[in-house]
Amino acid sequence: MNRKLLKIATTLLVISTLVFGAVSAYATVKDSYNPINKYEKIEKTNDGIEKYKQSVKEQYNQLKIANVSDVMVTITFDKALSMEELERYVIKHNIKPVQIQARSLQGDGTRVTTMSKTTKGYKQTDTIIQQELQKLNLTFVGYVSMYALVNSCDIDSIQNDRNTYLLDTSGDMFFAGKKEIDGKERNKIDNVKIAKRFPQALAWDLENLRSK
């Protein structure tokens, strides 16, 4: 009887240890970065956004030294890009697009955002977006931001491109303590919901500030 109780107690202890360990590990990694919370804390002024930009750029060196692949990034463009400009930009910097954001306008000037996965290839995605805008009677302005995977060796060339406002690397699991060189390995914990880890682009706020 006592032996049976001991077995049950041991089993329960092992299970609870495993569950606690898993939950702790999950919470430790999961809680390390919160893109909406981070975005909320940015002061939406020229100075506030510039300050945020500098703080992100200070992270680049760690990634470059580690020489990692497929860093999860959100790129905010300095100006809205045409499809041709976007294509050149992507090829030039060896970028793997994940999702692109387009800006268009209603007749009354209301801003509209199209957010599209690029699994069909970004050229066909552009065609689909143009069809959607035509259907909704919107005027296309251009591509204002994108989610993408980039290699750390390309970070400088992307950030120094005149079309880049900010290459935001904050969402990569590297900064949550995951140090695998291969980006797909490094970020796999969140692979199902990976889109949610990409930082919010700053395009909306830049448009607000520049229209003043």
Next chain:
Amino acid sequence: MKKKIITSILSVALIVSLGINVFAYTVTYGPTSSWNYSNYSHGSYVPKTGSMSTTFYDFDPSTGLDDANTYVSFTLDSSNVSSILDFNNGGDNPGTEADNKTCYLSIDVRSKRTGSDDMMSAYSVTSSLPNPKTDIENDDIFGNRNEESEVVALGTVQAQGYYMSTMWDDYRSGGSTDNGRWDCQFGVSGQYLKVGGVWIPSSGDYNAIMISDVNQASVSYGNNSGRP
């Protein structure tokens, strides 16, 4: 919930020429589901009126999968706006569940499967909501496609009309369980995770902290791709 079926079916072969791409397809307008509430009993952030319409695109097989579109249109009134701005500020939010959490208006459109595979997979969302963050994802642990399309409005909403349009890849092939439906539901979301009954800040995932007790709109689809 009031369901209005629009029966008008347009079978028009269109040639759309955009840049170098040429697609031939047939357009069929599917059912529309509307709601019209007399009060805010389904959530202070839920617009009293709105609708979800559907459109189906039957492509020439050589161009790939058929497509479908869900178009959610709604009007926020001043009472909705006041409530949503209150949620945006955190602190003592309407209700008790979301207190001390910064939350944003969110709209979910989910495809509900009948068989073992999700037959609709979202790939593009267009919205007039201010500063939207979108989430096209696979939330169904037994599914293998992006059956959920979600938009969270991080900007300041106003009392006016808004919309959310989602394009879906249509994987139906006439199978007996290929049919399903789309549900549209409003909520307020924040980047929190519920652990042991307690909401804690999370990374990556943002969840509906409060969600309407009913679907605002539902539209069923049949077994064959490119058609309602």
